[in-house]
Amino acid sequence: MEKWLVILGIWAMCAACAVLFIRGATGGSSSRRKSEEGRARPASRASAGDTRAALND
Structure with a gap:
């Protein structure tokens, strides 16, 4: 058992x-x-593209 x-x-x-x-x-x-698609992007991700563009210039 x-x-x-x-x-x-x-x-x-x-x-x-x-x-x-x-x-x-x-x-x-x-x-x-x-519901996740409707959210705004976090500030860190939104500014990441600007930072990369500044570094490449």
Whole structure:
């Protein structure tokens, strides 16, 4: 009986890890992506292009 509980526990842990891995590997919902598209760009990223242009001149 104890042996079967150990085997069942290992299989349950593998199944939980597989579910979490698959959920993390797939893309998020489309509503989350749409809300991110509407946001303004951070100031550090917005000014990065200006800095690069100044360095190249």
